[in-house]
Amino acid sequence: MEVSCMYAVVCSQSTHKGWTKALKTLLLKYELKWPDRVNEVIYVDGDLFSALPQLSKLKPTYTCFLAHHSECNKKFVQDIHKLTRGIDHTTPYTDTIWGVLTGWEEDDCLCILQQEPLTINRVTGNCPIPLDKFSSGVSYSEIEQTVAWRKTANGEVAQESCPADVTESFILEIGAAHSEEKGVDMIITSAHATESVLNLGYCFSSGKLSCIDGHIHGQSLDGRLHKLSHQHNTPKVLSAAGNCLMGYIRDRDSMALAWMHSAGVSQMVGYVVPTWYGYGGWGVHKYFINNPGKMTFAEAYFANQQSLLAKLESLKTPKPVIEKHEDVYKKKFGAENIDDTHSHDLSGLSYDEDTTVFYGDPAWEARLALKPELWDYSSAVTALKPSEEDGWDKSWSYWEFTVETLRPGRWDCPVADDKTTSPGRPPIYVFPSRASKAKLINGDGIVTCSFVMMVLQGSFVAGQFHRVQFATQN
Missing domain, CATH: 3.40.50 (Rossmann fold)
Structure with missing residues (x-):
C-alpha cells in the first residue's frame, strides 16, 4: 500500500x-x-x-x-x-x-527525538518473559524467590538461582554498557507498584525501585541504595504491563519521568490507574513479542487497543449491563465468586479502554529482531485487480489480507492477563498510511481507514488459511 x-x-x-x-x-x-x-x-x-x-x-x-x-x-x-x-x-x-x-525536562524530549530506530535483542524484567523470542536476556520471578531464567546469545533458556533480593542485580542489568551479554533494549515489569515505587517481588518481600530527582534508584531490603547510571545513549522501551499506576505522572517525582530521564526509555506503555484486568497491558506483548519483528512497539500498542475495542463491541449488544469496577475487583481477588464471565469481561474491557498510555514518539521504530521462524502465522496484503464481472467501482483500490497459520495456537486468551497463549489476539494489518475511505468486501473482518482485522476465535493448527477482502480510497 x-x-x-x-x-x-x-x-x-x-x-x-x-x-x-x-x-x-x-x-x-x-x-x-x-x-x-x-x-x-x-x-x-x-x-x-x-x-x-x-x-x-x-x-x-x-x-x-x-x-x-x-x-x-x-x-x-x-x-x-x-x-x-x-x-x-x-x-x-x-x-x-x-x-x-514528555519528560522530566525538555531535554528528555530532544534526546528521544535524536535516537535512531531500535532493534531489540536483549531484555530483562521481573516477570515471565518469552526469552526464546529475544537474542538474550534474563527474567527474575516475581512469584518464586531466588528463581530466574536466562538466555545467553549462544544458548538455550535455562532456569538459574538468583539472590533473594534482586534489586542490585536488576539495576546492574539495566545500567550495564551494551555488549553481547550486558545492557538491555527492553524492560518488562510486573508486581506491586505506585506512580513512584516499583516493588520487585509480588509474592515475597524484595527491594524496590523509586525515583529521586529524576533518577531511578534501587533500594535493597537492607537499606542500601543503588543508583542507575545515566542511560541516555542506550535507548530502550519499557512495558509496565503488570504494574498499577506506573504510567501515571502525578508530579515530577513520578517513575514514568525517571525512566525517560535516567534510564534511556524512549517509549513506554503503562497504566495510569490500578490494574486488575490486564488486557490493555499484557496484550501488547501478543502483537509485539509473539511474532518478533512484525510490528513496532507503537503499532503493537495500537493493534491491541483495536482488539480490545472489537471485543468490547462484541459484548455490548447482547447484554449491556456493566458491573461496578470495584465489585469486579473484589471478585477478581477472591472476595466473591465470579458467577458471570460476560459481565466480568465487559466491566474489565471498559475499565482498560482508556487507562493505558503510550509515551514517546509514535513514529519512532522500535521492534524485536526479525525472527519469522518463530511466528505463529504469516500474513500479507496483496492488491486485487477489479473486474467488470465483480461490479467493483474502479475508483477504489482493492486488497486481500491473507493469513497462513505456521504452528498450532489460539486466537483468543482464556483470561485477559494471559501471558502464555500465542498469538492470543486476532490478526491485524495496520495500514502504513491512513486511507480516506475503507470498506469490507468479503470475509469476516473489521476494516477502518487505519487497519483491517480478521474476526477469529478459538484454537488452530498449522496450515490453515484465512482471507479478507477490502477496499480503500486515498
Whole structure:
C-alpha cells in the first residue's frame, strides 16, 4: 500500500510557548521525512477536545501529543483515548497511532527525538518473559524467590538461582554498557507498584525501585541504595504491563519521568490507574513479542487497543449491563465468586479502554529482531485487480489480507492477563498510511481507514488459511 503519512503534533498553548526547542525539533524531523505532511495543532490549555475539528480535517496517520509533564494527568490520558476515537466518528475504533512525548525536562524530549530506530535483542524484567523470542536476556520471578531464567546469545533458556533480593542485580542489568551479554533494549515489569515505587517481588518481600530527582534508584531490603547510571545513549522501551499506576505522572517525582530521564526509555506503555484486568497491558506483548519483528512497539500498542475495542463491541449488544469496577475487583481477588464471565469481561474491557498510555514518539521504530521462524502465522496484503464481472467501482483500490497459520495456537486468551497463549489476539494489518475511505468486501473482518482485522476465535493448527477482502480510497 502507498505510504503517504500525515503527522500531527498536538500541544497546548502553554507547551507551545514553553517547550519551543522540542516542538521545532519534532516538526523538523518529520517535515524532512514527509514534506508538506506535517501539521501543528494548538489547543486551549485544559481543553484537549478543542483540537478535534482540526484533527478530523487532517486525519493523521500518526499523532504526537507534545506535553509538559504537568499536563500528563489521568484525565489527559483518558481524553486522548476518547479524542483519537472521535477523529472519524463513524467507527468506535482509534483513528490514529498516537503517543505522548514528555519528560522530566525538555531535554528528555530532544534526546528521544535524536535516537535512531531500535532493534531489540536483549531484555530483562521481573516477570515471565518469552526469552526464546529475544537474542538474550534474563527474567527474575516475581512469584518464586531466588528463581530466574536466562538466555545467553549462544544458548538455550535455562532456569538459574538468583539472590533473594534482586534489586542490585536488576539495576546492574539495566545500567550495564551494551555488549553481547550486558545492557538491555527492553524492560518488562510486573508486581506491586505506585506512580513512584516499583516493588520487585509480588509474592515475597524484595527491594524496590523509586525515583529521586529524576533518577531511578534501587533500594535493597537492607537499606542500601543503588543508583542507575545515566542511560541516555542506550535507548530502550519499557512495558509496565503488570504494574498499577506506573504510567501515571502525578508530579515530577513520578517513575514514568525517571525512566525517560535516567534510564534511556524512549517509549513506554503503562497504566495510569490500578490494574486488575490486564488486557490493555499484557496484550501488547501478543502483537509485539509473539511474532518478533512484525510490528513496532507503537503499532503493537495500537493493534491491541483495536482488539480490545472489537471485543468490547462484541459484548455490548447482547447484554449491556456493566458491573461496578470495584465489585469486579473484589471478585477478581477472591472476595466473591465470579458467577458471570460476560459481565466480568465487559466491566474489565471498559475499565482498560482508556487507562493505558503510550509515551514517546509514535513514529519512532522500535521492534524485536526479525525472527519469522518463530511466528505463529504469516500474513500479507496483496492488491486485487477489479473486474467488470465483480461490479467493483474502479475508483477504489482493492486488497486481500491473507493469513497462513505456521504452528498450532489460539486466537483468543482464556483470561485477559494471559501471558502464555500465542498469538492470543486476532490478526491485524495496520495500514502504513491512513486511507480516506475503507470498506469490507468479503470475509469476516473489521476494516477502518487505519487497519483491517480478521474476526477469529478459538484454537488452530498449522496450515490453515484465512482471507479478507477490502477496499480503500486515498
